[in-house]
Amino acid sequence: MSFVKALIATWHLSILIMFHLSRMRDLKSFYLGYIKRHCQQDFPKQLSYNRFVERQTSVGVYLLLFLNLRCLGPCTGISFIDSTPLRACHIKRAHQHRSLKGWAQTGKSTLGWFYGFKLHLVINDRGEIITFRITHGATDDREPLKSEAFTNKLFGKLVADRGYISQDLFERLFIDDIHMITKRKRNMKNSLMHLHDKVLLRKRALIESVNDQLKNICQIEHTRHRSINNFCSNLLAGLIAYQALEKKPSLDLEHVVSTLKRA
Incomplete structure (x- = not known):
């Protein structure tokens, strides 16, 4: 049986x-x-x-x-991290939403307010997902990086956006052989940066392309979930389907090296 x-x-x-x-x-x-x-x-x-x-x-x-056990990719020494909102419903209907009530929360992204969850992703230079974390919509982007279970597979360069800037977090990751690279904010003092790191920052849009494929091809985001269990199974199946794609957004390392040589 x-x-x-x-x-x-x-x-x-x-x-x-x-x-x-x-x-x-x-x-x-x-x-x-x-x-x-x-x-x-x-x-x-x-x-x-x-x-x-x-x-x-x-x-x-x-x-x-x-x-x-079978689908996550390895860390290659060059990683990109970002979070993307997973909307449970339109923000105007949040007070009427029932199926994910008690789980979804109101959060804010670069595109504005939303009601739902956040998917935190770390990918390698080949566009493969190394690790992920699902949190409430109101969770700070830097929170998953404080967990050793989230970062135990990572080493080398970790490229992030300005939302991950934190001196304490940078020092904590640096001890674990993770060098986080971000652009500086306007009110921050300028500092010297290796040319290789500057080129990697320009390639940070790689993870944005991964998020786009996850939502528009693998459909990890929709507003028709019947329960939190259906939401989770839909999300996990979408992540597995993305890992099975033959062609993923990837970083052309030869182009990066040629850019450095020309500079």
Whole structure:
């Protein structure tokens, strides 16, 4: 009986990852229009759509284990960090929102106020996700970096935006062989920076491209979640689907080296 349950959970996991790779906009159309019609041999014991959504919450642990054990990329010595909002609903409807009430919070990003969560990502120069953390929308961007569990895979250069500026955090990371590089704020004194670090700062848009693909291709953000468990399973399946993409945004190290030589 346990083997049958594990097999069914594997089918659910596969269907969710396939959906995030399919470019279709909603799970219902994908399940009824594609899985039900064309995948009878691959998934013989198919459930109704409502029952499938109910069982979706049971595969969250499997998705988390598969992502952490098999999908995350290695640290190469050049890493980029950023946070992106995951909106639970429009900010004007936050007081009416029910499905994620008690979990989602109001936060602020560079694009304005939002209601939902934050996804903190660290990627390498090949565009692969090294580590991630999900927090409430009101969480400070620097908070995950204070956790050793979040930074234990990192070493070398860590490129971030101005929101991560903190002298105490810089010194703490530097002790752990992590050199955080950020642009300075207007009210900060100018300081010398290695040319290699300046070039890496110009390439920080790499992680913005990763966030764009996660939201627009792998669809980790939408406002149709029925519960917090569905939100988590949808997010984890989207992250796995992104790691399975053949072509990811990446840093051309040869171009960086040639830029340094010309300078």
